[in-house]
Amino acid sequence: MKKLFVVLGLAFILRTVWLGSFPIGLYSDEAAFGYNAYLLLNTGRDEYGRFWPVSLESFGDFKPPMQAWLAMPFIKIFGLSEFAVRFPSALLGTGTIAVVYFLAGILLRPGLAAARPGLFRSAPLAAALLLAINPWHVFMSRVAMLVAVEVFFVSLGVLGLIRSRESGVRSKGENKYFNWWLILSAASFSGAIYSYYGSRVTVPLILSIFGLVYYNELKNKWKELVVPILFGLILLSPLLIQSIKVPLILTGRARTTSVFFNDNVRLQLWDAHTKAGLKKIPPFISRFFDNKAYYYSRDIIGRYVSHFSPKFLFFRGDSHPPFKIPMLGYLHLIDLPFFVLGLWKLRSGGAPRNDKLFLILYLLVSPFVASLTFLTPAANRSFNMVIPWTLITAYGLTIVLSVSRSLPAAAGRLLFGFLAISYSASMVIFAYKYVKTIPQELPHYWHYGRRELVEKLRPYIAEKRQIYLTNKGGPPYIFLAFYLPIKPEEFHRTVKRNSVINELGWGHVDGILGITIPREFQWEEVPKEREALYVGFEDEISQSQVDILDRVYYPNGRPVYTLAKLKQ
Amino acid sequence: MYILSGFTIIVYFLLRKLLSGRARKAYLFSWRVIFLYETMRIGYRLIVFGKL
Numbered sequence: 001m002k003k004l005f006v007v008l009g010l011a012f013i014l015r016t017v018w019l020g021s022f023p024i025g026l027y028s029d030e031a032a033f034g035y036n037a038y039l040l041l042n043t044g045r046d047e048y049g050r051f052w053p054v055s056l057e058s059f060g061d062f063k064p065p066m067q068a069w070l071a072m073p074f075i076k077i078f079g080l081s082e083f084a085v086r087f088p089s090a091l092l093g094t095g096t097i098a099v100v101y102f103l104a105g106i107l108l109r110p111g112l113a114a115a116r117p118g119l120f121r122s123a124p125l126a127a128a129l130l131l132a133i134n135p136w137h138v139f140m141s142r143v144a145m146l147v148a149v150e151v152f153f154v155s156l157g158v159l160g161l162i163r164s165r166e167s168g169v170r171s172k173g174e175n176k177y178f179n180w181w182l183i184l185s186a187a188s189f190s191g192a193i194y195s196y197y198g199s200r201v202t203v204p205l206i207l208s209i210f211g212l213v214y215y216n217e218l219k220n221k222w223k224e225l226v227v228p229i230l231f232g233l234i235l236l237s238p239l240l241i242q243s244i245k246v247p248l249i250l251t252g253r254a255r256t257t258s259v260f261f262n263d264n265v266r267l268q269l270w271d272a273h274t275k276a277g278l279k280k281i282p283p284f285i286s287r288f289f290d291n292k293a294y295y296y297s298r299d300i301i302g303r304y305v306s307h308f309s310p311k312f313l314f315f316r317g318d319s320h321p322p323f324k325i326p327m328l329g330y331l332h333l334i335d336l337p338f339f340v341l342g343l344w345k346l347r348s349g350g351a352p353r354n355d356k357l358f359l360i361l362y363l364l365v366s367p368f369v370a371s372l373t374f375l376t377p378a379a380n381r382s383f384n385m386v387i388p389w390t391l392i393t394a395y396g397l398t399i400v401l402s403v404s405r406s407l408p409a410a411a412g413r414l415l416f417g418f419l420a421i422s423y424s425a426s427m428v429i430f431a432y433k434y435v436k437t438i439p440q441e442l443p444h445y446w447h448y449g450r451r452e453l454v455e456k457l458r459p460y461i462a463e464k465r466q467i468y469l470t471n472k473g474g475p476p477y478i479f480l481a482f483y484l485p486i487k488p489e490e491f492h493r494t495v496k497r498n499s500v501i502n503e504l505g506w507g508h509v510d511g512i513l514g515i516t517i518p519r520e521f522q523w524e525e526v527p528k529e530r531e532a533l534y535v536g537f538e539d540e541i542s543q544s545q546v547d548i549l550d551r552v553y554y555p556n557g558r559p560v561y562t563l564a565k566l567k568q
Numbered sequence: 569m570y571i572l573s574g575f576t577i578i579v580y581f582l583l584r585k586l587l588s589g590r591a592r593k594a595y596l597f598s599w600r601v602i603f604l605y606e607t608m609r610i611g612y613r614l615i616v617f618g619k620l
């Protein structure tokens with residue numbers, strides 16, 4: 001147990017050091033969670049004035065509320081800051097490591113110990129350590145982007161499910177309706193559903209595979225399921241009731257991000273039918289081979305498989321903002337042989353058959369929700385993979401370490417040294433990319449420059465100068481609200497919302513605190529006023545017509561924002 | 569060619585080994601359907617269009 005606390009300490013340090021400064025900047029969603037948490041804390045109402053909503057509307061989108069709820073106490077303690085907003089992710093990210101330790105204890109250790117008695121006590125510790133230094137998990141635990149919180153709740157729910165089986169033997173007369181592990185599981189899965197949209201698919205999938213794999217055990221204990229199911233439904237009832245009124249609360253941006261929204265498959269199908277027509281192929285044959293079901297299935301399976309490609313996992317990662325790490329994947333390459341070995345050993349010896357099957361299926365269902373979207377492979381939507389990945393890798397690593405004990409002492413030390421150096425080197429590369437390369441190459445992904453801009457705007461806002469502010473680089477109103485911060489009453493009084501939602505589902509705020517924010521900041525079309533302040537993104541403002549008052553720069557020296565006024 | 573990716577092949581054999589009873593039968597049957605359909609489709613594309 002002492003060793004676990006050392007690992008948790010290491011994990012906590014990796015997740016909290018310079019948390020407010022790295023990732024550089026603050027992503028717009030993080031700012032939205034932070035400011036809504038601030039509003040809820042002070043007034044009990046969100047930015048739309050809704051009283052304790054079960055979904056936070058922001059930028060025309062509905063966001064799950066858990067991240068904001070968890071941020072509230074830390075905003076109370078630390079104030080409205082990047083650190084306070086991200087801290088719940090870091091804290092629960094560290095908590096996930098403890099959960100994985102206990103999961104490994106149940107899923108891996110008994111089988112390993114059965115295979116080689118006494119040699120495999122270290123499997124849970126290996127799993128905890130591997131997750132503590134897992135770049136993917138460190139990356140996601142340092143941002144308030146929902147998934148670190150979601151994975152904590154999902155893994156805790158899985159732990160509850162798995163642990164509930166061990167408390168199955170009961171004495172005569174004991175109450176059969178209460179299995180506290182299942183009740184914990186119901187609460188955790190409900191928490192996951194309040195944390196991230198993906199969980200609304202992933203949780204039912206995990207529950208289904210658990211039910212299928214352990215069906216023979218569960219059918220004799222069905223009474224124990226009644227209370228947790230009712231408890232889960234009670235916890236979810238506010239969400240379910242609200243989603244009847246507003247279905248978007250349940251689905252979020254699922255429609256606009258799904259593969260079915262993308263025209264790609266429809267165009268391929270149209271092309272195939274046209275070519276078949278030109279070849280005079282009977283329509284029923286053409287439609288048998290080229291149909292929607294096949295094309296969408298192929299598209300989804302291709303996207304699904306891409307989450308297991310070495311290119312995604314080890315070399316390139318997610319190419320979509322803001323999760324990209326230049327020229328680097330999310331996992332240590334040195335994990336790969338241990339993962340393959342663990343996977344192979346799951347096939348043959350070790351843990352009980354059902355546990356092995358559950359572990360494999362847990363891995364397989366994790367990226368399913370990501371494969372239904374057209375932005376693939378997606379590091380955030382497939383983040384649940386990190387738990388079974390770690391467990392299987394720990395399984396392989398423990399086997400290697402146990403075999404090394406039968407080697408001469410020098411060879412064992414050599415192997416241990418090689419592993420220590422490999423993992424350390426991999427972490428150093430990740431840290432370098434994270435602290436040096438991302439700020440230099442991708443500061444715009446993290447909306448860098450908003451805090452600096454707000455500081456520069458503060459005196460102009462105080463003197464109530466007319467300001468025309470660009471909309472580029474993330475919704476500016478939320479950064480103004482976050483960094484000033486705007487008092488709740490003043491926010492609700494001055495915010496001017498645009499009712500038009502664009503084709504991708506994004507809304508717009510036309511102004512706040514008297515600042516005008518055109519939806520499209522076209523320099524030629526912006527009203528020209530002698531005393532007004534114009535704030536353009538990168539090179540939006542025609543420099544021949546203005547006097548530049550100030551600038552905000554990226555860490556690489558390129559200008560982000562230009563503050564200017566018309567030439568007198 | 570998703571069914572020929574390394575990952576799919578590993579998972580195919582892994583689940584074949586781990587599943588049992590009706591689940592295993594259903595699993596193997598669905599793979600047979602996929603292979604049969606894909607083979608027919610490859611044949612159709614080659615014969616009609618001369619390419620995949």
